[in-house]
Amino acid sequence: MTTTTEALVSEPVPDLDSDSPLAAFPEGPRLVGTRCDVCGVTMIGSRVVCSSCVSREVSALALPTTGELYSFTRLHGRGGDIRPLGYVDLDGVGVRTLTDLRETSPLVPGMRVELGVDGDDWFFAPASGV
């Protein structure tokens, strides 16, 4: 044998350490996103690999605080509690997020919504002026 190669050691990703959807950014608390440094795709959450080009060169970014409500439901708990939940397409980044909703005005698919933060809770609500 003239040359020898050694098997690459794949390393696990400590993804359980960084799975909070919300984080503090210079501009304030924001939903965490990840942008691929190679192909530019934006993804939700703290990710380590681009789901499009499979690059591992990715960076965290603060996701936009505004978007369009795609759809929603109100979950009815056994105890009579109601939890509005919806999907929001965030402005300009090609990212959809599941979110709790606050019904400060009647919810309609397609309406403008914005991020709200209340202590540890975060939610989307109809944008001011709607």
Next chain:
Amino acid sequence: MSTDVFVIAAAMIPFGKHRSSSYVGLAVPPLIDAMKGAGIEKSDVDAVYVGHSYGGMMTGQRICKEIGLGTVPTVNVDNACSSGATAIHEATTAIAEGLIDVAVVIGVEKLTQFGGGALPLSPEDREVKQGIIMPAVYAMRATRYLHDFEATSEDLALVSVKARRHGALNPFAQFRTEVTLDEVLNSRAVADPLTLLMCCPTGDGAAVVILVSERARHKLGATSAMRVAASVLHSGHVEEGFRDMTKPEITYDSARDAYAEAGIEPKDLDMIECHDAFSIAELVYYEALGLAEHGHAVDLLRDGRTTFGGDVVVNPSGGLLAKGHPVGASGVAQAAEAFWQLTGEAGARQIENARWALTHVTGGGTAGLDHGACTIHIFEAA
């Protein structure tokens, strides 16, 4: 396919809350009955495929050892609601490729172990951590569908009314009573706009089918049979951003491939068993399976074209809404319904001269995917 594959026997227990039965207790009786129906002995079996999602380690082996069926490969398959149909797909592929001649396929699930409520999803999933449950996914599909198209909550209720009317004729159904439009609309709110009677029940069940090669069918002299004309399995593809939830691409894509494989068109079908886990799903799947244009499913429903006497009977068994939906068992139970319809053994719910049947299950709530899995089979009376 290189070799034709046939289903020569089917058996199942009535779906329901069988609290006193384990996975073994649920599955052994239909296993014995299906093998008897096929006229096969343990020594005839080349492989066993078992679909389940919550049975735990070695579910298939635990079942088979009770009747001394072993040695041959036993493959346990988890693909959520597509588990049973995925097991059929794997068996079909192995027979079609000439690797084996006789396969036992078991679908089994015991949901009463969870004590009720929505299906437990993977706690590792991002949206599951945020509180997503399957009723919420389908409810959001429904909200958007009602917003985009000329459909109403009454249409959603009409799906349930039809399912329960069909189920009332089926001795294997969990619900065997009819319901009215008002009863559906006025039942407890679960996830707006879905009410309780627009959601499939939780329950337990098991179904078994026996698949064989043409050679084995001939050798066994099986006269009662259906041919597997198409067996398609797709996985979900991640979408980070916008997705039209009224147009689930995994079913559109699977249907396209299944029709091409079988060489038939939607209008050729006599029956469909589709994944009506929630009533909105049946409407969306009329469109995805090619029965109606996008946004026009309600026309078929309102005109009674998808019930007995219509163009194609959708969910003659009562579907998941009435027959029940023990996750891993459903895909096999759908194939059993197709088998009985195509061999003239469906009793009070028999579709006259049924020749072509399509069965469809999706599976799984996973963030970023439409569904995790989709399985479509097309069967021809043979």
